[in-house]
Amino acid sequence: MKILLAVPVLLLILMVCPSLISGQSEIVAKVLVESDGNQIRIETTSLEVASILKMIARLNITDCYLGGEVMLNAESEHGFYFDSSTIMIYHPTIPELSSHTVISPDYDEWPSTISAISSNLQRYARKIAYISLSKIIQYQELIHIRREPQWLEGEGVATTNAPESQPSLIQDSKGVYWVAYTVGGGTRRLGSFGSDIYITKSNDENSWSKPIAVASTPSDEWVPSLLQDHNGTYWIAYRDGYEIRLTHSKNCSDWSKPIELAEGHYPSLYQDSKGTYWIPYMDEEECCIALLHSSDGKSWSKPTRLDNTRPFSWNPSLIQSGDGVYLIAYASAMMEENETLEQTEMEEAEAVGSLLGVFLTKTRDLKTWSTPTLVVNGTDEFSFFQDRKGMLWIAFHSTLDDGNLNILCNKLIGR
Numbered sequence: 001m002k003i004l005l006a007v008p009v010l011l012l013i014l015m016v017c018p019s020l021i022s023g024q025s026e027i028v029a030k031v032l033v034e035s036d037g038n039q040i041r042i043e044t045t046s047l048e049v050a051s052i053l054k055m056i057a058r059l060n061i062t063d064c065y066l067g068g069e070v071m072l073n074a075e076s077e078h079g080f081y082f083d084s085s086t087i088m089i090y091h092p093t094i095p096e097l098s099s100h101t102v103i104s105p106d107y108d109e110w111p112s113t114i115s116a117i118s119s120n121l122q123r124y125a126r127k128i129a130y131i132s133l134s135k136i137i138q139y140q141e142l143i144h145i146r147r148e149p150q151w152l153e154g155e156g157v158a159t160t161n162a163p164e165s166q167p168s169l170i171q172d173s174k175g176v177y178w179v180a181y182t183v184g185g186g187t188r189r190l191g192s193f194g195s196d197i198y199i200t201k202s203n204d205e206n207s208w209s210k211p212i213a214v215a216s217t218p219s220d221e222w223v224p225s226l227l228q229d230h231n232g233t234y235w236i237a238y239r240d241g242y243e244i245r246l247t248h249s250k251n252c253s254d255w256s257k258p259i260e261l262a263e264g265h266y267p268s269l270y271q272d273s274k275g276t277y278w279i280p281y282m283d284e285e286e287c288c289i290a291l292l293h294s295s296d297g298k299s300w301s302k303p304t305r306l307d308n309t310r311p312f313s314w315n316p317s318l319i320q321s322g323d324g325v326y327l328i329a330y331a332s333a334m335m336e337e338n339e340t341l342e343q344t345e346m347e348e349a350e351a352v353g354s355l356l357g358v359f360l361t362k363t364r365d366l367k368t369w370s371t372p373t374l375v376v377n378g379t380d381e382f383s384f385f386q387d388r389k390g391m392l393w394i395a396f397h398s399t400l401d402d403g404n405l406n407i408l409c410n411k412l413i414g415r
């Protein structure tokens with residue numbers, strides 16, 4: 001499958017309520033679809049279904065099916081509509097374009113048509129039916145668009161002369177802002193060459209201190225993740241060559257000798273409500289997400305792989321919600337089943353970039369993780385955050401042009 005796209009770049013931020021992950025009753029998207037020469041309006045309460053429909057509309061995919069429970073309504077154009085809480089998408093060859101839940105229809109025909117359902121309403125009433133999806137004529141997300149240019153303009157933070165990238169930002173217990181970042185090197189995708197980890201701070205959000213080297217050796221250090229723990233100690237996990245290393249400091253000036261944790265990439269530090277330290281990261285051997293944990297930051301567990309993460313996954317971020325649920329957001333390539341990047345030519349790999357997505361999985365017992373849910377498509381660059389009210393945020397860089405600018409948030413959140 002070759003899909004060549006030339007699209008502008010947007011910087012977007014999406015706020016996701018926990019209810020959007022497990023199911024919700026609010027309408028999050030409306031679409032007008034064409035099927036076998038007829039049109040019908042569809043509403044969905046599923047963020048996953050909305051994301052898939054947006055992808056289908058962008059890529060003009062036609063060989064898939066849309067279904068749901070048929071509800072009779074004399075005022076509807078065809079005498080019926082699909083229940084918004086039951087909308088499902090099925091793609092016969094690309095699993096990533098199928099919704100997590102796909103229920104078999106309650107009749108023999110596959111698929112049905114709008115006219116067939118309309119002409120035999122009593123047969124289809126309150127039953128699951130599917131129609132072929134010929135075209136998405138109109139897609140509408142029920143979101144607020146807030147245009148706040150300061151999010152894009154920003155103020156200069158780093159003051160080194162070399163290229164700077166991969167920032168990790170926190171505000172500590174005293175209100176001081178800290179940014180750890182990579183200085184020098186190549187790109188995030190291709191690797192780093194002569195790169196080091198630096199840190200800078202600000203007390204007023206405007207002026208920043210002279211950067212201090214955290215890790216500066218002949219090898220390459222990059223992709224830092226910065227954390228202040230419950231006791232006030234600062235920690236930075238980062239990649240050094242092919243290893244994930246960890247260092248800590250009481251003042252962000254004097255840093256401990258780094259310890260090696262595991263071979264991997266994209267480490268992300270987190271401390272839960274019980275004080276346990278966690279580092280989800282990309283296990284490069286299996287191209288999956290793995291976890292490390294420690295009770296004191298010194299002695300660490302052996303890596304545990306999340307057995308149900310999607311193939312070729314990276315850039316994980318872990319959060320513990322207020323009710324104790326652990327959630328991991330991570331990036332993954334939405335490729336066809338059994339396809340690998342090694343089998344994909346470079347121009348196809350660039351096209352597959354448009355099929356990137358951010359997925360979410362969760363657990364209570366830290367043993368069994370839920371089936372990953374697609375929450376954002378078209379990107380692998382994001383930041384996962386939970387605010388003090390329990391809202392989940394995903395800030396992301398998108399290569400998909402949908403006419404939205406700057407910051408996005410679901411308008412029904414925070415009711």
